[in-house]
Amino acid sequence: MVDQAMSEAELIRLEDRCYQAMLAGDVAALRDIFADDAVYTHSNGVVDDKAAYLKAVSSGEFIYRTIERFEEKVSLLGDAAVVTGRIRLKVDFKSGSKLLESRFLSAWVRTAGGWRHLAWQSTPPASHAPAAAAAR
Amino acid sequence: MSAEKVLASLEEQRCAAMVAADCPVLSELFADDLVWTHSSAQVDTKANFLKALAAGSTRYLEIKRSDEKFRVHGDFAVITGLAEMHAVVNGSEKHLHNRYTCIWCRRNGAWKMIMWQSTAVGTPH
Numbered sequence: 001m002v003d004q005a006m007s008e009a010e011l012i013r014l015e016d017r018c019y020q021a022m023l024a025g026d027v028a029a030l031r032d033i034f035a036d037d038a039v040y041t042h043s044n045g046v047v048d049d050k051a052a053y054l055k056a057v058s059s060g061e062f063i064y065r066t067i068e069r070f071e072e073k074v075s076l077l078g079d080a081a082v083v084t085g086r087i088r089l090k091v092d093f094k095s096g097s098k099l100l101e102s103r104f105l106s107a108w109v110r111t112a113g114g115w116r117h118l119a120w121q122s123t124p125p126a127s128h129a130p131a132a133a134a135a136r
Numbered sequence: 137m138s139a140e141k142v143l144a145s146l147e148e149q150r151c152a153a154m155v156a157a158d159c160p161v162l163s164e165l166f167a168d169d170l171v172w173t174h175s176s177a178q179v180d181t182k183a184n185f186l187k188a189l190a191a192g193s194t195r196y197l198e199i200k201r202s203d204e205k206f207r208v209h210g211d212f213a214v215i216t217g218l219a220e221m222h223a224v225v226n227g228s229e230k231h232l233h234n235r236y237t238c239i240w241c242r243r244n245g246a247w248k249m250i251m252w253q254s255t256a257v258g259t260p261h
Contacts, residue, residue, distance in 0.1 A: 035207075037207045039207070039214065039216050039237070041216065041235050041236075041237060041255055042255075043255060044255075044257075044258065045234070045235045045255045045256055046235075047216065047235055073171075075169065075250070077211075077212060077241055078211065078212075079211070079212065080210075080211075080212035080241070082239060082251060084171055084173070084179075084251075103177040103179065103253070105173065105237055105239075105253045107214055107237075107239060109209040109212055110209075111209070118209070118214055119214045119216070119237050119239075121235075121236075121237040121255060122255065123173055123174075123175060123253055123254065124177060124255075125176065125177040126175075126176035
């Protein structure tokens, strides 16, 4: 299995491809990158499955303008991998343009068809959260 | 038993142990490289998480999970759901309503929790 092992650089390349597809609003590429059972939890706590996420991208519900990642840490777990870090996104919503800063988790899994994006979650710092949920 | 059933039972154990502040049980369930991202975006290691629980600076009074979904891929599992938690953090009472992603990994035959991340529902974009 050593020859099939994923390297950190390869995983970052997968991530790059995913973010490029998000920026391009490339639904066909995202359909290929996302696992069929992918789950995407946005920084406002809304959860999308693959179909809902692709629909939101294709309908222009949100348009990614810039994506910057910081402090990325990769955990290689054999046939799976997880990246955590900080992310800053400029996104156009119907209500206007927003700069979103979050901690993120991005999980990948090796399927019969290759590596696929299985899960994403982003969490804004407490100062952006409702008062009741502020501390932890 | 299916992996999903095993994981469902482990999640029950985890939540019960958090409410009981049972650090030895949590220490067994958590991988040493656990990364816990709270809904405040504060990140804890296993050691820091258990320390706060042991010291009583974080107390979980109640944890209710719903809309739990399991995605098991071999030795890797992603669980998502909605967690309603009643907690006391540094003396301040919190009612948390969070979407979470929880990741477990099977290592040497035993499932270990390697990651948690939660996001408050209704956080404005």
